[in-house]
Amino acid sequence: MDIRHLTPDHAVSPQIAPEDMAAIRAAGFATVIDNRPDGEIPPDLHAGAMAAAAAAAGLRFVANPVIGGAISDANVALQREVLDAAGGPVFAYCASGNRCSIVWAMANAGRQPTDALIETAARWGYNLEPFRARIDGLAETR
Template identity: 45%
Template sequence: MDIKPLSPTFAVSPQIGVEDIPAIADAGYTTIICNRPDEEIPPSHQAAAIGAAAKAAGLAFIVNPVTHQGLVMDMITGQKASMEAADGPILAYCASGTRSSIVWSFTQAGEMPTQDIIAATTAAGYDLGGMAPQIDAMAKS
C-alpha cells in the first residue's frame, strides 16, 4: 500500500486490498473512496469485498468508479459531496492513484489556485500539469 497525501485531509493510493484496511484505519483515515470500476479487477479486490472490510473496521466506504472512457461531472460532484460529508481524513484509490488524483483536482477547482492543485499532485508523483487549462475552466464555471 502506497498512500500519497494531496492535502492534510485527502490522500490517494493505488489499489488496496482487504489486508490493508487495518493500516488505513490506524493511519487515521475515516473514509475510503473507491474510484476503481469492478470490471477491472478480480472479485477479491472489488468494491463489495473492500467495502465490507472497511465497514467492519468502522470506516465509511463510498463507491465512485471512474472509467478510462471518461470523467463526467456527476463523478466530480458526487466525490465532492462525499468529501464534504466525511468526518475525517479520506483515502481514495484506483489502479495507480491517477484517476483519484484527477477527480480530487477537479473537486478543488475554484477552492484553491490551479498551480497549488498541480503542485500537490506533482509532489505525490502524479504529473497533471497538462490538465491546468481544464482545472482553470472548471474553476470559472
C-alpha cells in the first residue's frame, strides 16, 4: 500500500486490497473512498468486497466510481459531500491515485486556490494542469 498524503487529512493511493483495510484504519483514517469502477478490476476488488472489508475494520466506505477523462458533476458533488461529512481523515484509491487527486481538487475548488490544488497533486507526480479550467469553473460556481 502506498499512502500519498495530499493534506494531513486526505490521502490517495493506487489500488488496495481488502486485507489493507486494517492497516488503513491503524494509520488513522476514518473513511475510505473507492474511486475505481468495478468494471476495471477483478471481482475480489469490487466495491462490495471492499465495503465489507472496510466495515470489518471499522471504516466508513463510499463507492464513487470515476471514469478517467469523464469525471461527472455527480462524482465531484459526492466527493465533496463525503469530505465534508468525513469526521476524520479520508483515504481515497483508484488505479494509480491520479483520478482521486483530480476529483479531490475539483471537490475543493473554491476552498483553496487552483494553483495550490494543482501544486499539491504535482508533489506526488499527478498532473492536474489539464483540469485547470474545470477547477476554476467549479470555483466560480461556489
